[in-house]
Amino acid sequence: MERNIFEERRSVKFFDKSRKIDEEVFRKIIDTAVLAPSAFNLQPWRIIAVESEEAKQRLYNAAMKQDKVLEAPIVLIVAADYEGWSESNPMWGHIAKTTTEKRLAGSMRATKRLYGADEKRQIKYAESNTGLLAMSIMLAAKYYGVDSHPMSGMDAEQVKNEFALKPSESPCMLICLGYFDQSAELSPRAKRRGFDEIVKRV
Template identity: 50%
Template sequence: MTNLKEIYENRRAVNFFDKDKKLDNNTLENIINLAVLAPSAFNLQPWKIIAVKSEEAKKRLHPLAFNQPKILEAPVTLIIAGDKAGYLPDKEAWSTFAAQAGKEGTEGAKQFAQILYDTTEERKIKFAESNGGLLGMSIMYAAQYYGVDSHPINGIDFDGIQKEFKLDENQNVVMLIALGYFDKSHELYPRLKRYNYSEIVSEI
């Protein structure tokens, strides 16, 4: 599938996954490598992904997602985490920024990032979650491009997942994304109404 409009129209949040249909590593890598074209603040890419694939890891994640069956059924569930400290001046990603902006431009950007994100815990969380959310949506569209179904999951124990999967204190769990192939013995619910331009946009 190469038509972007079709990708948007065909992506659905799939509740039922075919347990017998595996997601091969090459396809998973292709999905992630395409998805990381998503934008991020200062191109810092402050995110981390844990691919939960083994039966043992799925059983650990399952109760932390309130026992949702898709955790056990999907061949892979991604834990998407955003780095609350991803803007700090010692982060390696700034070297990529510097290759384009130069030393002076990079130093100015680092100072601006400190002003934007370093003043409160709420701003740090905002930094982590907004960038992690951009990656998450990009993963789901990339998956659709490769013919893989997905489901974003926010009904989870965020703190429990952080602890269980040994994420450090700055790695903020943003969402889970189950990846696999729709179990065609079930039916998808009809797509619910989406609010359109006239309903959500205020022109000023």
């Protein structure tokens, strides 16, 4: 039967502490997830992989002491860059190779206006794009047989300070990666609102 990673993915609360993630598998998850779309393909994100016991303890303290942070072999801080639209983003260098100078200048003006004009737009830009990467990571993980758990329950300022994020960066989400502890029990999947409840056709 065909696999359905959407059905298979769950936020698994309990991780098997004895199972590490293979280095190659971890790299494949991230290199697959980065196929996520982003506005102007600017990819305004960065990932900090928290793996050492010492670093996990610091993250645990900043993330409401959620046990899964200590149990999962890797916890990702998926950071959103609120200035990812700006000239400082090195992606512009790649874009420059595929377009004319005039078009490049036009794109830069557009992103500044659309995403950089005020704080609200900057937040929306950074968090919406980075949220797509986060979802992509969880689905890619499932594709490669790895379980995950997303978390926003954290003191974002504390995470930012503890892990030396740049002033323009903010932790969009934390994602635990690892393998479900088979001795634990996961509650059934919670109700989802379906087509008829969320779709309005006009």
